[in-house]
Amino acid sequence: MPEHKLSMGRINYINASPVYYGLDNGLLPSWLEMIDGAPSVLNQMIKDKALEISPVSAAFYGMNHKSLQVLPDLSISCNGPVLSVILVSNYPVQSLDKKNVVLTSESATSAALVQLVFARQQIKPNFKTQLIHSIDDIPEGTDAALVIGDVALAVPWERRFGCRFDLGELWHKLTGLPFVFALWVVRRSYAKKNPNSVRQVVDLFYRSREKGYDNIQTVIETGAEKLNLSHSLIQTYYDHLYCDLDEEKVKAVKQFFSSLYNTKIFPEPVDFQIFS
Numbered sequence: 001m002p003e004h005k006l007s008m009g010r011i012n013y014i015n016a017s018p019v020y021y022g023l024d025n026g027l028l029p030s031w032l033e034m035i036d037g038a039p040s041v042l043n044q045m046i047k048d049k050a051l052e053i054s055p056v057s058a059a060f061y062g063m064n065h066k067s068l069q070v071l072p073d074l075s076i077s078c079n080g081p082v083l084s085v086i087l088v089s090n091y092p093v094q095s096l097d098k099k100n101v102v103l104t105s106e107s108a109t110s111a112a113l114v115q116l117v118f119a120r121q122q123i124k125p126n127f128k129t130q131l132i133h134s135i136d137d138i139p140e141g142t143d144a145a146l147v148i149g150d151v152a153l154a155v156p157w158e159r160r161f162g163c164r165f166d167l168g169e170l171w172h173k174l175t176g177l178p179f180v181f182a183l184w185v186v187r188r189s190y191a192k193k194n195p196n197s198v199r200q201v202v203d204l205f206y207r208s209r210e211k212g213y214d215n216i217q218t219v220i221e222t223g224a225e226k227l228n229l230s231h232s233l234i235q236t237y238y239d240h241l242y243c244d245l246d247e248e249k250v251k252a253v254k255q256f257f258s259s260l261y262n263t264k265i266f267p268e269p270v271d272f273q274i275f276s
Helices: 014-027 041-046 056-062 108-120 149-154 167-175 188-193 194-213 216-227 231-240 248-261
Strands: 006-011 030-037 053-057 068-078 083-090 100-104 126-130 144-148 164-168 179-185
Touching: 006 041, 006 083, 006 194, 014 030, 014 068, 014 108, 014 179, 014 194, 014 231, 030 041, 030 164, 041 053, 041 108, 041 179, 053 056, 053 068, 053 108, 056 068, 056 108, 056 179, 056 248, 068 188, 068 194, 068 248, 083 108, 083 149, 083 167, 108 144, 108 167, 108 179, 108 248, 144 149, 144 216, 149 216, 164 167, 167 179, 167 248, 179 188, 179 194, 179 248, 188 194, 194 216
Parallel strands: 006 030, 006 053, 100 126, 100 144
Antiparallel strands: 053 179, 068 179, 083 144, 083 164
């Protein structure tokens, strides 16, 4: 047991619900404090040392790899469509050159992936970044917008945009690989001083995730109720989501980072290190 309370982040989207199910249902020890937030909020909190361990956007890890380590076998990823990370548009992707594209500020990974997809096709839109919680948040004159998370699932974007592109599917068509949107990380300085505490947390995550998949119908029902969506849609959503980090996903995230470096979206190569 750690000497001091350990602060840990939790994504407030339903995509992480299977990982946290057990912790939400009896496994949370008194020495562990969970703090909810959007990916961008958790990114900033771990950077500010307000959290020791947290899920973060994969791209955020890449931009801060020198101060963070990846926890083993944990991610939010897909192998094809993901449903909750979408580019809504009034034009085909190839026709968005010099058009106005708004990127959500809630996920560094999704924004980097959109920029990478455009860069690989030599498309140069006019980018703007802001919070997007509803259709009304998107300014007039916007030709396309990147939306993520529960908002991507729950809002009827077709009322304003004629096209909908799934970012997980776009990546899979480009590479044939899974895509990793989020990773669980620990601050290197904390891990160096408290390796046993980190191992305890990793074990808790594995047990919590196991309970989540053992009770996946409850997870689905809770998600459908939260977003006021059908049970079948949320079941399909979880069918497309993965919460592990196997060799193929490690290969995929390393290729994502190297592609970001090769297209000069990242200023330096990423040293991908998993805590052990």
